[in-house]
Amino acid sequence: xxxxxxxxxxxxxxxxxxxxxxxxxxxxxxxxxxxxxxxxxxxxxxxxxxxxxxxxxxxxxxxxxxxxxxxxxxxxxxxxxxxxxxxxxxxxxxxxxxxxxxxxxxxxxxxxxxxxxxxxxxxxxxxxxxxxxxxxxxxxxxxxxxxxxxxxxxxxxxxxxxxxxxxxxxxxxxxxxxxxxxxxxxxxxxxxxxxxxxxxxxxxxxxxxxxxxxxxxxxxxxxxxxxxxxxxxxxxxxxxxxxxxxxxxxxxxxxxxxxxxxxxxxxxxxxxxxxxxxxxxxx
Amino acid sequence: xxxxxxxxxxxxxxxxxxxxxxxxxxxxxxxxxxxxxxxxxxxxxxxxxxxxxxxxxxxxxxxxxxxxxxxxxxxxxxxxxxxxxxxxxxxxxxxxxxxxxxxxxxxxxxxxxxxxxxxxxxxxxxxxxxxxxxxxxxxxxxxxxxxxxxxxxxxxxxxxxxxxxxxxxxxxxxxxxxxxxxxxxxxxxxxxxxxxxxxxxxxxxxxxxxxxxxxxxxxxxxxxxxxxxxxxxxxxxxxxxxxxxxxxxxxxxxxxxxxxxxxxxxxxxxxxxxxxxxxxxxxxxxxxxxxxx
Numbered sequence: 329x330x331x332x333x334x335x336x337x338x339x340x341x342x343x344x345x346x347x348x349x350x351x352x353x354x355x356x357x358x359x360x361x362x363x364x365x366x367x368x369x370x371x372x373x374x375x376x377x378x379x380x381x382x383x384x385x386x387x388x389x390x391x392x393x394x395x396x397x398x399x400x401x402x403x404x405x406x407x408x409x410x411x412x413x414x415x416x417x418x419x420x421x422x423x424x425x426x427x428x429x430x431x432x433x434x435x436x437x438x439x440x441x442x443x444x445x446x447x448x449x450x451x452x453x454x455x456x457x458x459x460x461x462x463x464x465x466x467x468x469x470x471x472x473x474x475x476x477x478x479x480x481x482x483x484x485x486x487x488x489x490x491x492x493x494x495x496x497x498x499x500x501x502x503x504x505x506x507x508x509x510x511x512x513x514x515x516x517x518x519x520x521x522x523x524x525x526x527x528x529x530x531x532x533x534x535x536x537x538x539x540x541x542x543x544x545x546x547x548x549x550x551x552x553x554x555x556x557x558x559x560x561x562x563x564x565x566x567x568x569x570x571x572x573x574x575x576x577x578x579x580x581x582x583x584x585x586x587x588x589x590x591x592x593x594x595x596x597x598x599x600x601x602x603x604x605x606x607x608x609x610x611x
Numbered sequence: 612x613x614x615x616x617x618x619x620x621x622x623x624x625x626x627x628x629x630x631x632x633x634x635x636x637x638x639x640x641x642x643x644x645x646x647x648x649x650x651x652x653x654x655x656x657x658x659x660x661x662x663x664x665x666x667x668x669x670x671x672x673x674x675x676x677x678x679x680x681x682x683x684x685x686x687x688x689x690x691x692x693x694x695x696x697x698x699x700x701x702x703x704x705x706x707x708x709x710x711x712x713x714x715x716x717x718x719x720x721x722x723x724x725x726x727x728x729x730x731x732x733x734x735x736x737x738x739x740x741x742x743x744x745x746x747x748x749x750x751x752x753x754x755x756x757x758x759x760x761x762x763x764x765x766x767x768x769x770x771x772x773x774x775x776x777x778x779x780x781x782x783x784x785x786x787x788x789x790x791x792x793x794x795x796x797x798x799x800x801x802x803x804x805x806x807x808x809x810x811x812x813x814x815x816x817x818x819x820x821x822x823x824x825x826x827x828x829x830x831x832x833x834x835x836x837x838x839x840x841x842x843x844x845x846x847x848x849x850x851x852x853x854x855x856x857x858x859x860x861x862x863x864x865x866x867x868x869x870x871x872x873x874x875x876x877x878x879x880x881x882x883x884x885x886x887x888x889x890x891x892x893x894x895x896x897x898x899x900x901x902x903x904x
Contacts, residue, residue: 337650338786339623343811368620368818370811394885407671407712421624428691429715442689471758471790473883479832496622496786497649500755519872521627527831528650531752536708548874573839580809580840 332509336525338496341545346493352596354459362484363463364505365495366476378453384479385444395439405434447478474504499529511607518551546571614799617686620815622786625835630783631656632889638904642777646795647785648748649706657863659738669732671712679724681778686716758790778903801829808843833860861894
């Protein structure tokens, strides 16, 4: 059971919802929390003490200059402009490579092999006997966040319940995170920007065939346009969290709302049950 | 013309609010680009009109001719993106959401059944705003390649006639540190980092600063919602002092910002604490970067 928390717009409170949802579920059963916001992973800040469990690598081509005849077939094949044959050498730009393996197949003299190239790492911690936290962390200067997200998901794969804290936006990293989700919780705020990005994320989830529910965060009670959109689209609003300086302060210093404020534990337990019923499963 | 990108690492710290504010406070019209292409909101705050769009062709996509496919499955074996699977009919199909258009399937298919076709992944647009022409984009749901789209938005902006007579090119950047950020940051003269007090924002800021150092760009910082957590705000100030990054603006948490955002307006038009701080930040930036005012 994979519960993805996504948003469209950044900073609406994905990590807050993920961390609290996982904490609450972990009070009664085993759960894995996976940070899929590989560009800006923040879950480990709430559960310090995570350890590096291994690098994430991408296979990239390495050209054997002894065998290479500079024929140019690899460069002609590559759709991404990552490999190009110059007059006396082959130039490779790792940032443009998608690791498709095509250059290796295109080479008529088998001069290309693949070597792993580090782009990030996976960290892990077990803050309680029922909670496992896994983070995918993209190295600074690298661009291939989806590959790190994929690796984090694989590291956390098990038959039980996982909460996946997603990246903002609606492009490749979000697609990679939502892939295979049983349900997606979309966290929004009631501004035109929040709503515009909620629509984008909802359309993406629909394209991927993932059922959704909405959490309105930092609400000041004026949520009419968001509620209207959700009603039109048939997306249930699962939880509304008011704007509250105290909640913001708890989050800003790395605290967990549900462990500090008993009343929120109940609300997040209800959120979990509602998410399960959207996914069509049972606890 | 100076190119300035407004970036943050963490999302939701106020990049778009700052970018919109700067454009309002500039005496001269600016050339504007919203490079947060998969969550583009600058046009919502700038009362844009006369939007014109052109198709954005993203990654190509494989299509299998079902009359030629013999069901051998070589394409599936070689596809690194899990984009190809066998249907109940025995022939193979491409999932366009996963296909990255690499064309490996086309060279391993013994029947020549695979064709690589162009596909539209979104639109690159420009609109008129009271503070300069805005270039922006819309990515179709399920389309990737946002880094490339950022590149196209910037290219269209820089190719535009207005780039010859505007004193600055202001980019509202994407969150994160990945592909669209690298694409947005390349070639800029300075980055305005927007952060807020909090452990997540500071953590993400550090990662972005590392990227900016790799690119060798000058950095300025705007500390937004500063009074929400004085202790964490002090951490940001200390960090900036260590890194020698000038703080050009400290914006208090201001309900007028939320109110303005809800109405789809820039806060800059109002006489509020946030607007006053933003104006001061822009003046400092313009002076430091010698942007004509």
